[in-house]
Amino acid sequence: MEAAENSGHPRRWLILGVLVVSLLVVVLDNTVLNVAMKVIADPHAGLGASQSQLEWAINAYTLVFAGLLFSFGILGDRFGRRRALFLGLAVFGLASLASAYAQSAGALIGARALMGIGGAAVLPATLSIISNVFDPRERARAIGIWAGAVGLAVAIGPILGGFLLEHFWWGSVFLINVPIVAVGLVAIATLVPESKDPKPGRIDVVGVLLSIAGLVSLVYGIVSGGDHGDWGKPTVWGSIALGAAILVGFVLYERRSDHPSLDVRLFRDPRFSAAVVATGLMFFAAMGTFFFSVFYIQNVRGFSPLTAGLLMLPFAAAQVVFAPRSSRLVARFGAKLVCTVGLALVAVSLGGFTLLGVDTPIWVLEVLFFVQGVGMANVAAPTTEAIMSVLPREKAGVGSAIGNTIRQVGGALGVAVLGSVLSQVYRGDITPHLARVPAPYRDAAAESLPATYGVAGRFGDAGRALVGPANDAFVHAMHTAAAGSGIVAVLGALVVLVWLPGRRVAQHRRQHVPAQRVADRVAETAGAREE
Template sequence: MAAQNTATTDATQVDPSHSPTGRQWLALSVLVLSQLAVWLDNTVLNVALKTLADPTEGLGASPNQLQWSISSYTLVFAVLLFTGGVLADRYGHRRLLLTGMVLFGVTSAWAAYAGSATELIVARGAMGIGSALIMPATLALIAQVFDERHRATAIAIWSGSSGIAIATGPMLSGLLLDHFWWGSVFLVNVPIVVLCVAGSFLFLPGVVTRVRQKFDPLGVVLSTAGLFAIVWGVIEGGHRNDWTDPAIVGSLAGGVALVVVFVLVELRVANPSFDVRLFRDIRFTGASVAVMLTFFGLNGSMYYTSFYLQGVHGQTPLECGLSIAPVALGVLLGAPLSAKLVRAYGVRPVVTAAMLIATTGFIAYVFLDETSGLPLFWVFLILQGLGMGAAVAPTTEAIMAILPADRTGAGSAVNNSLRQIGGVLGVAVLGSVLVSVYRDQVTPRLGGLPSGAADSAAESPEATRLLGAKMRLPRLSDIADEGFVHAMHVASVVGAAAAAAGALIIWWGFRRTSSGARSSM
């Protein structure tokens, strides 16, 4: 297939061949702020769920509607990242970033003023479309703005924004809910969008790739449909806590089949939406899988951490957000430090050590109980953040270094898509472990209750505590706390195992240290 050559530039194009200038740092600030808005929206809603369930103060959302108000955003975001990367490579990264930011801002306002839970779910899905256009463009633009000497540092700063969002999202949400109505957690995105749009015109290069790849609609459809089916199956399987349900099994099997067909199709087309041949490079595969496993552990641990702090320790949403903040400190320390360490020692030892540090942070949850003090908990969070920050930036740089210049949009889409998929899997899998272990742990201790009440109480710690309050049985609150802590211990072991697997994959995948060497699958 023929490719159309273009060389479109504008006055905002920067020269990456010299030491970074003030203009380049401003360009990076715009890209980091753009990604920060996307990551914030992954975290702010968790604190607002209780308010949204209130029929007076919120929307009277049911538990299932609350789950899908979170999942609709992540689901659409994850499955459309491939498409966003392809469109960015074809039509220009700055153009797609601007389109995504405008769409993200408009749909954030829509979500803020949603009149029902169903409307909120739809609006959140639309926000996911905007995010899917933003994320691939930000990483690809970093590759345009910075040369190889400074790109690792820029990517480290860019990667650190995700950790900042993980910590500040709950705090920001709690602060807003203390003073404004629930829609403010979405409306806060609008001024961020305005700043990013203005900064994009002023500081980002408007260059369009010199090789306009022919659009691959079949690849886009297959990848989107396959990922949608897999992610939907994982999310819904976690909601139902029944992985043998025919709908769940069919969705997962169908999704895997579509992804296999996608790979076969992409191997046969001249201009694929993503060149799956890149996965023949063991370093590329190892880095991609390690990124996914990192976010599997982190997102899963943040899920049960919120319940631990608010349920077992009785913290308010704002207090919970403040207690999670140390993870951001770890990310801020780990991300820039890793860039220096990689230059001195290479990717393999640095990222392997980082993944093992993260593993330690996850497994350390087994030492927490109902009476554990916060300082010990904060140390564990710092370890998680330090490991994540030091692992994600070098692996992301390794992924981008292998990509051809005109494929950075699609390549960064793979990177970001795997982050989201890892996060979705982490919450779904570790959440399912949490639910099933909790039920098995507390059910024998509820034998003295009427059968209907016992079944209801075993569904979740919140249900157990609620029944205890209604029946004036304070021992049920103790049962809930003890059962949850045990379930959290089991889930943390699973999360730690995923991080440890990531360390092994990195050590294996980067076993050839020569920068020019490549390994084949």
């Protein structure tokens, strides 16, 4: 079997470069926007957006993106993955242009929602094309590079955003996407082969609509709860409950359908189910950490947005170096051991955040970011490969969509839940110190660290006296949230340790793949080359 001809596309590594660029521009955008929030809120330098409008500038993208990922994965399999990638990237570029020149906060929110539609088409298409142009023996390495690009984008987004904001107007953080998208579209049309499910059957309209409704309702409840810090509101828990109920209905419907968009029997495979759960738990922990670390670096430690972005470079370096090499570790030690150790490293790094103080040497934070990056690099790539390896190539879009959807839902839930924990602990610690602040300002001052700073600036010496207690309160709140993140990462490690098959089981399964399935894959790739 090892001596068999490589069934990958002859230009597969060049195609991978195009896919990585397409992926980078989509993932970069959300992290860049976080840096620009303060400027967009400025009535003179920005749009004068309110706090609620700023939240929806982020949430509109997340809501549409997460809600449509699964559907676009299905549509890409049916109508063509290159077509989905091209159209998605084109929509993303046009929406970026609209965002850059938005004249009001409402227009920006609408453009961001349109960007979510484009991004939802791009992300699953990149991974499903990888599965179709690479031989299974090289796929793990290619997915490692893909996963490293995701981590790199998360880390360098704040750097790029900080640089642009220091030299140009706020719209530049969106306008930078346009020339990259233009080059990407030419490269896709020139280099990327078309691929699709040769026998798609009837489209599962009811299943697609149920998945969209369930995911949108679930994510809406999650982000609303995180924004308001109040999970007891009927609109929050009601939306989450409704979304969960619809998704349960979706699963029940898919079990009975003779043409399901998602074969729920996949979850009986421990490789698939354990990888999905571990991915969700890891991104829950990681995205929550990135959320509070931004405030720690910029507010407590006083670094500029650009410097804050540069401080994320150890995480980016770890992703770039270790994600592509994770496949070698998996081949030698097995996915179970590699992923367990990776999640343990993530848990250790998150535990390290509980030791950070107001004056802790900054190199300690750099070490924690690096360790977290190493851990995530050795989890994201192997779990993604585990998910994709369970499905045949013609269903690659569905596998990609499932993995990316769980990332988005897990990350949104992490930011919302851990952000709420952070907010509640901070409010409890800072409230006793606000006695000297006039009553009308107390509630606003207790909302967050930046809000306390804003109120403190109004009251001279009395206001300046709040800065120290505010920093201490935030650090304590950060410790609590970090501890929660670490516990979630440990749970992920336990899931992998208990349910992900060991090395011997995985090797046995690979050695007993039916010969016809291998022949079919070679034939599919040959057809793609002819196109």
